[in-house]
Amino acid sequence: MQINQVVEENTTNIEELQTEISAIIQNQNNYLDKLAYSFDGENLYLAYNDNSGTEITYWFKKCMANKLYTFYRVGYRNTETNIPSTNGISSGTDITYINSTASDNIGPFAMSQSWVGGNHHYPGENYSPNYLTAKTETYDVYIDNKQLQQGDSGICKYIEIQVNNTIFDPAYPPSEGDTILSTPLCTEFVTYTVIKNTI
Numbered sequence: 001m002q003i004n005q006v007v008e009e010n011t012t013n014i015e016e017l018q019t020e021i022s023a024i025i026q027n028q029n030n031y032l033d034k035l036a037y038s039f040d041g042e043n044l045y046l047a048y049n050d051n052s053g054t055e056i057t058y059w060f061k062k063c064m065a066n067k068l069y070t071f072y073r074v075g076y077r078n079t080e081t082n083i084p085s086t087n088g089i090s091s092g093t094d095i096t097y098i099n100s101t102a103s104d105n106i107g108p109f110a111m112s113q114s115w116v117g118g119n120h121h122y123p124g125e126n127y128s129p130n131y132l133t134a135k136t137e138t139y140d141v142y143i144d145n146k147q148l149q150q151g152d153s154g155i156c157k158y159i160e161i162q163v164n165n166t167i168f169d170p171a172y173p174p175s176e177g178d179t180i181l182s183t184p185l186c187t188e189f190v191t192y193t194v195i196k197n198t199i
Contacts, residue, residue, distance in 0.1 A: 033157070033196055034048075034155050034156060035047065035155070035157070035194065035195075035196070036083075036153075036154075037156060038086040039148050039150060039153065040150075040151070041150070042061050043060070043090065044141055044159075045057070045059055045086035045089040046058035046059075046060075046159060047084040047085055047086050048084055048196050048197050049081070049083065050197060053078055054076050054079065055076065055078075055079045056074070056076050056197045057074070057075050057076065057089050058074050058194060059073040059089055059090070060161060060192070064105060064106075064118065064119040065118075065120060065121050065132070066118070066121075066135065067132070067135075067136065068118075068135075068165055069136045070163070070190070070192070071099070071105055071199060073097055074097070074099040074199070075092070075095040075096050075097040075098055075099075077096065086153070104118035104119045104120075105118070106165075106188075106190055109186075111169075111185075112171075114133070115133075116133035116167055116168060116169075116181075116185065117188065118134070120133055121133060123170070129179075131180055132168075132179060132180035132181065133168050133170065134165050134166065134167050134168065134188070135168075135180060136163060136164070137164045137166055139162065140162045141160070141161050142159070142160045142161075142162070143156040143159055144156045144157050144158065158193060158194060158195040159194040160192070160193050161191070161193075161194075164187065164188075165187070166186075166187060166188070167188050168182065168183060169181065169183045169185035171183075
């Protein structure tokens, strides 16, 4: 009687343990090849865990000389879990950065008077005053084809960021007191797609 009871208890414990292990494996699979995201103000934080102890981090915001909406920082950090997390991306204390917005994330336009758009002022960085040559009008963020709202966070397969910029014409001088050129040259549409460790 006592032996049967011990066997039944051990069998129950093994079944419970197997259930727990299955749940852990399923939980890990839920995060496999997926991005964590957090949308706070204009800041979009993303993280991808490659299951090898490294996490890729992305930070999108308005940046560069013209304050255009694009990727601000891309980096990586060591992690002891395979669950991606956006925590700590803004502080960056444990992140090694692999890009810089000191260069053009978006290709500028070469005009006879100056470069415009991207990371370029007019007439150039060594002049004073110099003026913004582009402006982000709108940006929309989608997760798995669903539009992201402020304050949203979670896990997704991919992110798409659609940006609408106005590029200004340096042939026309800015109005007095302005900090940006005033005559539109063209509209620039930029789409960023982030999947795993790729933009």
